[in-house]
Amino acid sequence: GAVVSQHPSWVICKSGTSVKIECRSLDFQATTMFWYRQFPKQSLMLMATSNEGSKATYEQGVEKDKFLINHASLTLSTLTVTSAHPEDSSFYICSAWDRDGLTNTGELFFGEGSRLTVL
Amino acid sequence: RKEVEQDPGPFNVPEGATVAFNCTYSNSASQSFFWYRQDCRKEPKLLMSVYSSGNEDGRFTAQLNRASQYISLLIRDSKLSDSATYLCVVSTDKLIFGTGTRLQVFP
Numbered sequence: 001g002a003v004v005s006q007h008p009s010w011v012i013c014k015s016g017t018s019v020k021i022e023c024r025s026l027d028f029q030a031t032t033m034f035w036y037r038q039f040p041k042q043s044l045m046l047m048a049t050s051n052e053g054s055k056a057t058y059e060q061g062v063e064k065d066k067f068l069i070n071h072a073s074l075t076l077s078t079l080t081v082t083s084a085h086p087e088d089s090s091f092y093i094c095s096a097w098d099r100d101g102l103t104n105t106g107e108l109f110f111g112e113g114s115r116l117t118v119l
Numbered sequence: 120r121k122e123v124e125q126d127p128g129p130f131n132v133p134e135g136a137t138v139a140f141n142c143t144y145s146n147s148a149s150q151s152f153f154w155y156r157q158d159c160r161k162e163p164k165l166l167m168s169v170y171s172s173g174n175e176d177g178r179f180t181a182q183l184n185r186a187s188q189y190i191s192l193l194i195r196d197s198k199l200s201d202s203a204t205y206l207c208v209v210s211t212d213k214l215i216f217g218t219g220t221r222l223q224v225f226p
Contacts, residue, residue: 045216
């Protein structure tokens, strides 16, 4: 089945540094990818929708300048957490539709997630 | 009111038991419905889509009630390996996740 790969799986950084997380669809093209954040014992919260070749659409309350999203190709979206602080420590997960263009149906596949710890 | 609501549990059941989870959603325009399973510290994985007529996949049965705006998941003959968090997901123009219901199956 389709695979979405996310890298890195774990990252520990100092407060004030920037961290880039990559999300790749390995065997399908994804014009749209999604970025979620999950705090312990909480649900996945959609942060933004990443659109290939255009600006990402951010959910209410998510700072665009804080969480930079780039979707430069049909198989790669990146999320950069700029000037990370301890409260940004979380589990970040990306997902992409493996969509059948004819029927507009498909399945949403998730990356393995990236656990960010900001010291 | 949350867009998607689930009982967080945990549901502690013995092996072989039947357990059911419900999920309510607030947006009547919701179009697609799913159950995802998430193991601790892992990404969610699709368990099954939920169709209007209800659908079954082995020990798992999903049902949708549009009039009452809820979906359900029934697990029969629970296995230890069923222990996980079950996420209800509702789609409008985006996917909205419930907080999940934690299931713990004990021997």
